Amino acid sequence: MVLNPVLGKLVSKRVVLASASPRRREILTNVGLRFEVVPSWFKETLEKSSFTAPYEYAVETAKQKALEVANRMHVKHMRTPDVVIGADTIVSVDEQILEKPVDKQDAYRMLSRLNGKEHSVFTGVAIIHCHSKDNQLEMEITDFYEETKVKFSELSEELLWEYIDSGEPMDKAGGYGIQALGGMLVEYVHGDFLNVVGFPLNHFCKKLAELYYPPSKHNIQHKKYDSIPSVDTFENLSDGESSNFTEHKAASKLDHSGMRSSGAAYTSGNTSAVRTGFTVPLENQNGVSQSASKLPSKILELMDGFRASKALFVASKLKIFDHLKDKGPAKAVDIANDVGTSVCGTERLLDACASLGLLEKTPQGYSNTDSANTYLTSDGKYSLHGYIIHSNDHLWPLFTNLEFAVKEGSRQNHRAFGKKADDLFKDYYHSQEVNQRFMAAMHSIAHLTARDVATAFDLSQFKSACDLGGCTGALAYELVQVYPNLKVTVFDLPEVIANTSYFQPSGQHTAPVTFVSGDFFKDNLPEADLYILSRVLHDWPDEKIHVLLSKVSAVCRPGCAILLAEMVLDDEKKNRSTALLQSLNMLVQTEGKERSGSEYQALLKQHGFKNVKIRITGNLLDVILCVKT
Numbered sequence: 001m002v003l004n005p006v007l008g009k010l011v012s013k014r015v016v017l018a019s020a021s022p023r024r025r026e027i028l029t030n031v032g033l034r035f036e037v038v039p040s041w042f043k044e045t046l047e048k049s050s051f052t053a054p055y056e057y058a059v060e061t062a063k064q065k066a067l068e069v070a071n072r073m074h075v076k077h078m079r080t081p082d083v084v085i086g087a088d089t090i091v092s093v094d095e096q097i098l099e100k101p102v103d104k105q106d107a108y109r110m111l112s113r114l115n116g117k118e119h120s121v122f123t124g125v126a127i128i129h130c131h132s133k134d135n136q137l138e139m140e141i142t143d144f145y146e147e148t149k150v151k152f153s154e155l156s157e158e159l160l161w162e163y164i165d166s167g168e169p170m171d172k173a174g175g176y177g178i179q180a181l182g183g184m185l186v187e188y189v190h191g192d193f194l195n196v197v198g199f200p201l202n203h204f205c206k207k208l209a210e211l212y213y214p215p216s217k218h219n220i221q222h223k224k225y226d227s228i229p230s231v232d233t234f235e236n237l238s239d240g241e242s243s244n245f246t247e248h249k250a251a252s253k254l255d256h257s258g259m260r261s262s263g264a265a266y267t268s269g270n271t272s273a274v275r276t277g278f279t280v281p282l283e284n285q286n287g288v289s290q291s292a293s294k295l296p297s298k299i300l301e302l303m304d305g306f307r308a309s310k311a312l313f314v315a316s317k318l319k320i321f322d323h324l325k326d327k328g329p330a331k332a333v334d335i336a337n338d339v340g341t342s343v344c345g346t347e348r349l350l351d352a353c354a355s356l357g358l359l360e361k362t363p364q365g366y367s368n369t370d371s372a373n374t375y376l377t378s379d380g381k382y383s384l385h386g387y388i389i390h391s392n393d394h395l396w397p398l399f400t401n402l403e404f405a406v407k408e409g410s411r412q413n414h415r416a417f418g419k420k421a422d423d424l425f426k427d428y429y430h431s432q433e434v435n436q437r438f439m440a441a442m443h444s445i446a447h448l449t450a451r452d453v454a455t456a457f458d459l460s461q462f463k464s465a466c467d468l469g470g471c472t473g474a475l476a477y478e479l480v481q482v483y484p485n486l487k488v489t490v491f492d493l494p495e496v497i498a499n500t501s502y503f504q505p506s507g508q509h510t511a512p513v514t515f516v517s518g519d520f521f522k523d524n525l526p527e528a529d530l531y532i533l534s535r536v537l538h539d540w541p542d543e544k545i546h547v548l549l550s551k552v553s554a555v556c557r558p559g560c561a562i563l564l565a566e567m568v569l570d571d572e573k574k575n576r577s578t579a580l581l582q583s584l585n586m587l588v589q590t591e592g593k594e595r596s597g598s599e600y601q602a603l604l605k606q607h608g609f610k611n612v613k614i615r616i617t618g619n620l621l622d623v624i625l626c627v628k629t
């Protein structure tokens, strides 16, 4: 017997679970679903950086798992299944995706990242309805995801290792099993518990309800374009309703966006129109209502992108995150009084920030989320405040001239700021304020990426390094921490070196870092075993890069090396939107661009750097190392 009528719709169908996960099997068996298990052979190796959000990665992997099984079963002339279900669970923390650990060290790395913090668990699910027609496999794919927030307590090293030694982490996303020993690590769970375990049962049933019980014609005609979901719960549905999946398909096939064709992704509790995934009435010019497919959520998200960015920028400029770190939770009226803004405007800004996941809103007032405390307050080690202010004050005016930049193929500083600087960096150095703002922005990104850049390769063979254009020294300080025998010289323009003292870390690691002023295009370069160019080459056109690389090559002895830190594009330049948007960013303000691994290889080769190694770090900067032979 199946308690839920929605699951009853699957009773007569051949259902296949394309997963080896014993937890998924158990969750679905427990609710009376009858199915076969055919584990997917799809390797979970999709390029993570090509997805703009972690849930997209989980959804795509789930889809590929299910597709592989559907195709394999069809090709092998086994009876084609009616429904194939695939799922993929990932953990997302600090913009990183964690899957199952490969060994104990990996489990330790993951659990240490989660320690004392909140993270998100996403499970992507794909439901594929299959039909075999003239021996051709036809498929209708529905996909969705669910997000659950989980917070770990502060855990000691000893406890972490004891847990790792239990063996439990090894086949679990993020390295823990919330349903067993791992439950002891968890302080709270916000959202669907089973989603963390590996399968969002509630959302799955709602999705089936949407598929098998689409809204009746009567309901559709009376709904407004922006109506909330037509199927919000599945409990009150009875088998007596007259619709079926095939009827619904005919109405839902259109997707004017050209984007994913079914199953708009949404989080639980979000009741926007996107959530329905159903036909909604649109009136044509004659006032006759016609069916359109679900809303093009990705396009709508992109259309809204600039509003979300600006809300973040303004909240940062007003130092709302600093304020809430000290005084939260606080009411809108108190925040408005303290920062000197209108109550009505502040309240809307705070609500928008809460909806974007930057703040939490409770009856006590607004408070920072963990990631706002870490990244959005102005004084934290990993603060992005400097870069956000730079984005608002410098990049935003440049980007408003993107159309000119694309038409003319050149930077737009003259339009954005009313003056044409011959030298790229002159813009920054004409005022102390702008200079410090730019340095703070570079410092933010350098801090966030420094550990991954420093550890992408083993650099312990080098005794001295010179960070050309090393700005505030953030990478240099990280390097001397990771490699205690290394001495690093930061070489940058006099205007930069004059302002570095503000960014110096306190503590005993300052001695192996020295600052030397000079222009790497004109002056002699300091002697070193390792020359570092982090976010430098992307500022310049190839001709200028050749000037710089030939200077580095001339002072680089055999056995010495060059290390580049840049966003490395894939060779076809089609995947990594962060890097491709960064390349537009370089267009509006420099003569440079982001380049692919092969392009960097070709540039280096011309200057005697041959054995080029590239590491994609998963962070904002990738690393290229080449030892001169």
Ligand SMILES: O=c1[nH]cc([C@@H]2O[C@H](COP(=O)(O)OP(=O)(O)OP(=O)(O)O)[C@@H](O)[C@H]2O)c(=O)[nH]1
Binding pocket: 018, 019, 020, 021, 022, 023, 024, 039, 040, 044, 065, 087, 088, 089, 090, 100, 171, 172, 173, 176, 177, 178, 179, 182, 196, 197, 198
């Ligand atoms: O708290 C828990 N979190 C996660 C799990 C289990 O972790 C894995 C996640 O891995 P994946 O989604 O890749 O699924 P696989 O096990 O590899 O099986 P597939 O055949 O579907 O690829 C999943 O098993 C979760 O159940 C957990 O148990 N507790």
